[in-house]
Amino acid sequence: MLKKILFFVFFLLTMSSFSQYYNDGQDRAGIRWKRISSINFEVIFPEGFEVQAEKVVHLMEKSYRYTTQTLNQQPKKISIILHTETVKSNAFLGWAPSRIEMYTTPHQDIYAQDWLEQLAIHEFRHMVQISKLETEMPKLLRYLFGEQAAALLTAMYVPFWFIEGDAVSAETGLSTVGRGRVADFHRDLRTQVLEKGIFSYDKAYLGSYKDHIANYYQLGYFMVGGARELYNETIWEDVLHNVARKPLSLRPFDRGLKKTIGLNKVQLYDTVFSVLKARWEKEDQQIHPSPKLIVTNESKYPTDYRFGFANTDSTFIAEKRSLSDINRFVEADQYGKEKVIFTPGYHFTESVSGKENHLVWVERLSHPRWYHSDRSLLRFYDTNLKELSEYTFNTKLFAPSFSPDLTKIVAVEGDNNYRFFLDIIDATNGEIVKQITTGDSDFLITPSWTNDGDHLLVVALRNNQKGILKVNIENGEVKVILPFRTQEISRPVEYDGLVYFIGGYTGIDNIYRLQSDGTIEAVISSRFGVADHAYRNGQVLYSNYTANGYQLAQTYLDSIQIQAVDLSSIQKKYPIAEKLAEQEQGPIDFTINDGITYSAQSYKKAAHLFDFHSWAPLSIDPYAQTVNPGVSVMSQNMLSTAEFVGGYRYYLSEKRGEVYANFKYLGWFPVIETEISSGNRDSYYLELQKYVNENNEVVKIDTIKKDFGWSETNFSVNTYLPLNLSKGKYYKRIQPRLKYKLSNINADATAYSGFPDGTYQTLETGVYMYQILQASEQDVLPNFGVMLDISYMTSLLGVADFGSLWAVSNVLYLPGLSKNHGITVYNGFQQKERMDYSFNDRVRFPRGHMHIQNDQLYSFGSDYELPLFYPDFSLWSLAYVKRLKLKLFYDFALYSGNIVMNNVNSTYNGKVQSTGMELTADAHFLRFIAPIEIGFRTSYLFDQKISFDYLFNIQFTF
16 A cells, blocks of 8 residues: 555656756857758757768668567657757657657777767667557557656656666667677676675665766666676567556566566576676686786775876876865875865866866866857866966867877867867967868767877777777878777776777776887786876876775886787687677668768758647646646647646636646747636635624624635746856856736626726846855765845736735855765845735845744754764665655744734744754655655744654655
8 A cells, every 4th residue: 555655646756757858958049040851850960060960860761670679669740959069978769758869979999880870770669669668558658648658658667767778778689889888887786786785676776875876877887788698688679568568557667577587687687696796706717907006095895996097206296086075186196195286177078187287177167158159268277376278269189189288189179060079278368279170070089199299199999899090180181000809998008108098998997008119018907997197207106996086096017917919819709798789680881871872951940949748637847746626638849948838727725727838938038938827716704793683782703604605817028047157166147037927806796895906017027046066975064155035026007916025045055074064044124015915035044934914034954964874774664764854954044024903013032942953864756766854853843842754855856
């Protein structure tokens, strides 16, 4: 019964959340859009990207023929939106409305396959997954809920590890590479199993605040691919079929697995990882790590030291990141004593390098308004002078590196047309002084300078193979020094006349070097893998991976055994990947074109404002995440610039219903939102009833309740400007707003005398802003931040006068007495002018107290919040608890007001206080992926009362 109750609660919560549009932001308003249509796809893209857009069409049509096979499903036609102006590297399948969105800029960690080919396989496999559920589920669900039915089914029943793991399995089985053949993709789970053992299923899937947990892609690949290796390729088709056909059962995914292979998902997890553990232990016995000295301190929680380099003979600089702290640049000595030298913002993988007291890196700089039109911010820091220099580029820059004399920087540039260059940048003024092309199809990775400063070393991805190039800066001459082949290599560095680089040939990322005659030598052998490497005075400093993160290790080159290797003989074979390749009809040969020529046409934004994708026999509010009796219909267009929700909703608590429509347009610099609603309302008033005798004498006076009703129509226009000013370590936003509301009331005969009958208008304006420091995973609150909200509301002309209200409130975040503790301080003040009616309070009241009518209110509150411990505790399949937290609070308010009684004005004032505690747990119920905060609050009111409140919050932006 408990499971059924929890299931029903999750059903309603998930319905309201996953009916919400997944809107990932907008592109620049000035873009002219075009489209190419084929049999199975419509590709929508910015003008000027025609060549690559046609390539995407060919890639997708080719993927369609192969990616559908092992799930036995042919999806419907779908739209693909290409975002070309962003520095982000990502893609996703959105459902409700159904579309694929691709960010066309590759990242520096790309494996040996073209970025658009990777996306074509991976993202379309997602389309096949959800299409299978939609096609095979009872048609009644599609008729009742539209596209959101399949989205709801996926969210409720299908684990995220399957969704991503199945797509990674497809990309691996249908290509000669894929993440299933990349060393660092295996690294996290292999290391965890060998050093810490096999975690429980709940911990592996739902996460932890005290241990590093592999992501859904990694866990999912071994679960999905491992099951296909142990059993057969039709397992997951059968499981999805069971989910689709039995959507009202409690555990259709588990039941499908049990029916197919006799195991539920937890038993499958135990089986797969028992096999993997035995396999990895056997491989581990063959590894002989190079001798090394660990130069960083061991931390209580997983901590990474990356991008390290020797600053002096006795100190080094590195970036440090941990579960308990955000990423920071630190300087440490040989005794492990550390000091923070600078805190950067969000930067890209492989974008940090350093040399002789200088650090250089690239951060993503958000556009103030357009999420898909961000830019690159090049920053470098002089640790001696403590000077920060930074330059903004409208292009996309990655992986910067200083020249030997520190006067220039080389970085990889990607333009909006899928072309890539090496940029030489003047470090004194940030100007690009030279741009070098190595080949029309080359994607360039982690460049560095040779010791003489005349050449560059860079990894190039060409025709789905990787090699190392040596580039003459003066004349642009390109020489291949490590031949192209299917190999995972990165970060070439010259030291003492030899080229050192990282290669994953053995299934573990190790350091190799290239002799001038082409001989390859193995230099550093690691048990679990290395990242980054720097050289000085005959020593190599590198990041050595462990289950507790990357440690910095140091080795003298003349103290280790270096031997020549034959790359073809040490190429790792991956059993799961090999089995997947056997089961698929691939690999897909994307070089063979189908011969069809596609023409691009204009895509008119005005003609594509609406795309009605879902509906429901319920009133679903995707913004407030609520569900009421009624009906609703929803629309979101392909460019995510227009949203609509409308229908009829009935409020049970008020016993009233209304029709409503909300339209939001996000394609202009300000957002415009309009809403209209109309319905009947009911209320009551109290009236003194006098009872008289036959002599007309009052013998009794009683208060009676009289019901009355009216019809009400509301129309509002709300405009706001969401300006994202984030930079560096701070998230910053400022959002001015203006809202106009027009209401019309038609009172019926039952209304009391004086009840308004006609129209009235209100106006609200204000601004909301914040600046908040990034937080670590263990932080319960940001270590520093400030939020400010200023509002003014007033009545305009009309039959009802609400007077006016102005309010200001702010929240200050401060660090607590210990790490990951946090303090919040709240202050709020409001002033009302009450007339016939009054606006609702905008300043909070002390916890545990009921609101008191007021004309003036000052409110203060302070919280101290801290994590108690991280139990990682499972109560069977009902609940998994990751963290317990305690909050102590004190609230205080002063209020005053005016009341008219018997034509006499009377003022009143008062003070209320409360103090108490909140004990909450961060948990997951029924293995549902969305985290829940649940607990209780006990408040002591200073009038000797004690109140209790239950706390519940579910977070869907996980």
